Amino acid sequence: MTHDLIVIGAGPGGYVAAIRAAQLGLNTAIIEKESALGGTCLRVGCIPSKALLESSEKYHEAKEELHRHGVDVSGVALNLPTMLSRKDQVVTALTRGIDSLMKKNKITRYIGHGSLSGGGKVHVDDGKEKKELTAKYILVATGSKSAPLRGVNVDGVQIGTSTEALSYSEVPKRLAVIGAGVIGLELGSVWKRLGSNVTVFEYLDRILPGMDSEVAAEAQKILTKQGFEFRLKSKVTSAKINAAGACVVECEGAEPFVCDKVLLAVGRIPNTEKLNLEPVGILLDKRGRFPVNNHFESAVKGIYAIGDVIVGPMLAHKAEEEGVACVEGIVTGYGHVNYDAIPGVVYTNPEIASVGKTEDELKEAKIEYKKGVFPFLANGRARAINSTDGRVKMLADAKTDRILGVHIIGPHAGDLIAECANAIEFGASSEDIARACHAHPTLAEAVKEAAYAVSNRAIHF
Ligand code: NAI
Numbered sequence: 001m002t003h004d005l006i007v008i009g010a011g012p013g014g015y016v017a018a019i020r021a022a023q024l025g026l027n028t029a030i031i032e033k034e035s036a037l038g039g040t041c042l043r044v045g046c047i048p049s050k051a052l053l054e055s056s057e058k059y060h061e062a063k064e065e066l067h068r069h070g071v072d073v074s075g076v077a078l079n080l081p082t083m084l085s086r087k088d089q090v091v092t093a094l095t096r097g098i099d100s101l102m103k104k105n106k107i108t109r110y111i112g113h114g115s116l117s118g119g120g121k122v123h124v125d126d127g128k129e130k131k132e133l134t135a136k137y138i139l140v141a142t143g144s145k146s147a148p149l150r151g152v153n154v155d156g157v158q159i160g161t162s163t164e165a166l167s168y169s170e171v172p173k174r175l176a177v178i179g180a181g182v183i184g185l186e187l188g189s190v191w192k193r194l195g196s197n198v199t200v201f202e203y204l205d206r207i208l209p210g211m212d213s214e215v216a217a218e219a220q221k222i223l224t225k226q227g228f229e230f231r232l233k234s235k236v237t238s239a240k241i242n243a244a245g246a247c248v249v250e251c252e253g254a255e256p257f258v259c260d261k262v263l264l265a266v267g268r269i270p271n272t273e274k275l276n277l278e279p280v281g282i283l284l285d286k287r288g289r290f291p292v293n294n295h296f297e298s299a300v301k302g303i304y305a306i307g308d309v310i311v312g313p314m315l316a317h318k319a320e321e322e323g324v325a326c327v328e329g330i331v332t333g334y335g336h337v338n339y340d341a342i343p344g345v346v347y348t349n350p351e352i353a354s355v356g357k358t359e360d361e362l363k364e365a366k367i368e369y370k371k372g373v374f375p376f377l378a379n380g381r382a383r384a385i386n387s388t389d390g391r392v393k394m395l396a397d398a399k400t401d402r403i404l405g406v407h408i409i410g411p412h413a414g415d416l417i418a419e420c421a422n423a424i425e426f427g428a429s430s431e432d433i434a435r436a437c438h439a440h441p442t443l444a445e446a447v448k449e450a451a452y453a454v455s456n457r458a459i460h461f
Pocket of ligand 1: 046149178179180181182184201203204207209234237264265266267268313315344345346
């Protein structure tokens with residue numbers, strides 16, 4: 001079969017690119033080895049974790065928070081099988097939705113493992129049948145997988161990754177999380193709320209590496225208050241099952257830690273195995289990523305790559321933007337991603353969200369900036385919903401007032417950050433946000449107030 005474009009991998013990067021290509025008139029095919037479309041994000045990542053975060057938060061609220069609102073409930077009990085099956089239903093509905101989108105856009109779907117054969121050819125193998133396809137353009141969007149850690153024997157039952165932590169059949173009494181990154185804190189939060197004692201081992205002296213350090217320190221304080229135990233500067237060297245069937249986590253210079261389950265969350269690595277890259281002329285960088293140019297084209301003409309297999313944050317929405325820019329570049333000659341305006345969200349409670357430069361990055365680059373901070377404690381809506389932990393921090397250029405970064409920890413931070421990403425995209429100043437009317441009473445007023453605070457004129461603080 002011959003197509004204009006073949007996309008390998010149907011995650012958010014790949015399937016969005018395929019839809020955009022079809023909209024632009026390309027005869028498009030997509031190859032996916034899993035029976036469900038949507039990639040890690042829909043099947044075993046963003047979506048199921050958010051379903052469980054929501055359910056576990058409701059359980060926690062019913063048990064610990066509702067009485068503060070004058071709602072007395074008794075006999076609150078966890079039905080874990082129902083919680084897990086609701087999560088599965090959410091995933092099934094969404095992955096089927098992607099199937100319909102493929103059909104609606106007349107995208108040909110091949111089930112199997114795709115690999116490059118050179119000369120515009122792609123090989124598909126579903127274990128029974130092999131097919132050879134041809135295309136003018138090939139886009140690799142094969143995503144990433146959990147990074148292994150030497151000494152940690154992942155058995156997929158007691159010692160596992162985020163995939164297993166989405167489906168524990170019972171609440172572990174003691175859960176050890178290796179890595180205080182996004183996955184460790186989100187899935188740690190799920191099981192903490194459901195009753196686990198959660199201990200997080202982190203190699204660095206801080207949590208959430210890469211995020212604004214002030215916001216990360218506040219997150220650590222809030223999560224500790226919720227019952228998380230953080231062991232910082234703890235380099236895990238091994239995790240094994242002992243003779244009694246318990247997990248034992250060992251760190252340099254510390255007593256072994258015994259627990260029921262271990263969640264390994266020390267990062268993700270690009271999925272590039274068995275793509276037959278070297279024979280077709282593609283050499284990966286030291287971290288296993290595709291080197292690509294500004295148009296996402298690899299060293300081989302006509303072969304493109306986007307998302308987790310190239311440089312940049314491993315985020316679904318970053319991959320989507322790249323997918324659209326890549327195919328628009330192919331068809332129209334122009335496609336662009338503004339990497340300064342890609343938000344990042346951690347779905348803990350409260351949520352943590354950021355866009356643009358961190359204060360640490362501005363200091364390091366010796367860029368002069370002004371800073372405005374507004375606490376949710378002083379926001380009427382946050383008080384009304386009883387969610388006053390956290391703050392909005394806005395960073396603007398000292399001379400031009402252009403917004404350089406916004407970092408939020410607080411209720412619905414993941415939604416509030418959208419305004420800030422738009423502001424950066426449009427080159428807005430803090431004055432622009434401060435002067436824009438924000439509805440009252442909303443959490444978004446905290447963003448406006450932080451913008452006011454950049455020039456020391458917050459109204460309510
Ligand atoms: P991460 O890179 O965010 O954090 C991994 C942590 O493990 C780091 O803090 C690192 O210092 C630590 N670590 C490494 N080796 C260690 C050792 N031997 N002992 C103790 N600690 C060690 O990785 P994570 O959380 O696995 O997430 C992977 C990717 O998935 C990230 O790129 C993230 O952006 C993405 N993701 C994004 C989500 C979101 O946007 N909400 C949700 C889940 C994942």
